[in-house]
Amino acid sequence: MTDRRAHLAYLNRRRMLMGTAGFAAAAGTGVLPGRLLAQEPISVAGIYTVPVEQQWVSRIHKAAEAAKADGQITYTFSENTANTDYPRVMREYAESGAKLIVGEIFGVEQEAREVVLDYPDTAFLLGSSFMPDPAYPNLAVFDNYIQDASYLSGIIAGAMTESGNIGMVGGFPIPEVNRLMHAFMAGVREMTPEAEFQVSFIGSWFDPPKAKETAFAMIENGADLLYAERFGVSDAAQERDILAIGNVIDTQEEYPDTVVASAIWHFEPTLQAALAKVADGSFEADNYGVYSFMKHGGCSLAPLGTFEGKVPQAALDLVAEKEAAIKSGEFTVEIDDTEPTSS
Structure with missing residues (x-):
């Protein structure tokens, strides 16, 4: 006892x-x-x-x-x-x-x-x-161990950012969120090694207005692409005409000119x-x-949809290579549950 x-x-x-x-x-x-x-x-x-x-x-x-x-x-x-x-x-x-x-x-x-x-x-x-x-x-x-898909979405983000300044808005800094953010950042660095990240947590699992305001602040601070771990982030990206990467679900239909790719949980x-x-x-x-x-089969990268033909081929080739290696067991995406911080 x-x-x-x-x-x-x-x-x-x-x-x-x-x-x-x-x-x-x-x-x-x-x-x-x-x-x-x-x-x-x-x-x-x-x-x-x-x-x-x-x-x-x-x-x-x-x-x-x-x-x-x-x-x-x-x-x-x-x-x-x-x-x-x-x-x-x-x-x-x-x-x-x-x-x-x-x-x-x-x-x-x-x-x-x-x-x-x-x-x-x-x-x-x-x-x-x-x-x-x-x-x-x-x-x-x-838990949603979708770090594989998050990593692949990061590769695409790394190819689409122009400034190398990426904003990331999460709910709480717990393992379930941290591991996806770290995997995404690792993917970004495959294409943009010197990328910098603004990381913030809103202290809620469902507060779109707060997530949106947090994202606005990151855009004001130079971010030209956002990682939308929470609802509200893609709204900020859409209003300021920058790109976003989705998480868990595919929201490109709602944000056809904003959400480039998403890591999907099945x-x-x-x-x-x-x-x-x-x-x-x-x-x-x-x-x-x-x-x-x-x-x-527990996670996947959403189809590019409206961004078909807009992502550099070098990124698509690397995504295909890494996805095949992940599925075969030749490559393992690191699971890092520590709290990510801004760089």
Whole structure:
């Protein structure tokens, strides 16, 4: 009991550092080969701390809706769930008979684990900053490890910037954001080794006006391209007639003259792997983050679309070379979870 209390105390300290905001974080479905074909639909419940339109959560919701349409699952969800209510909603869904509960517990790591222990027959697949722990055998964790696609989007950004001054606006400086920013910056330096970065975090997962104002300040400070980790950044880029790189979802349709490329997260491989384990009774504490890697179909670079023919061929050649090497295992994009800083 002493070790468990120490672990929970550590989780609580991390929650305090993060604040009480919940985490959040298009092409193809990325469904795993041999996709689960259950005789009876599996009851799935989603619990989200932000609207399902938000980038990160939208990818989970999209995958669940696809599985529902395919007859694999029944699906219900709660959005805009406050962290203070999150454990209660977990209990309600578990009590109602949900076989698999998905969501994100970045702001309630300790409390969620206490709930998990009370429902050993329910499978929990939850976004978390921590690795799986056998002390919570029915809790599997995941995250959007899309550093592969972020790196490739950085190569394109490095070829499109003229000043070499790039602005980057994030939500919170936690691993889930940091690793994508670092991968993007590494890609930029492949084309523009002397690039400089303005890095700022707005302290929110969904505050487009604040993200927009932060981006405006970076543009005033010389940035000619923005990394849009949050909603609102591409709006600033569009208004000031500069370029942007998207994250998690493809927003080029909304910003056809602004968003050059985006690193896309596909949650389908993660969900399908979990459903298969639930169906055969082998679900256990595991790290499902690996299913976000490009080699598993968990991420991709969005099509250039309106920017077809506008990106230098040297960058496109390098993207193709690196993408093939990533998929074959010959090249690995570094996972750096440390907080990035302005250069």
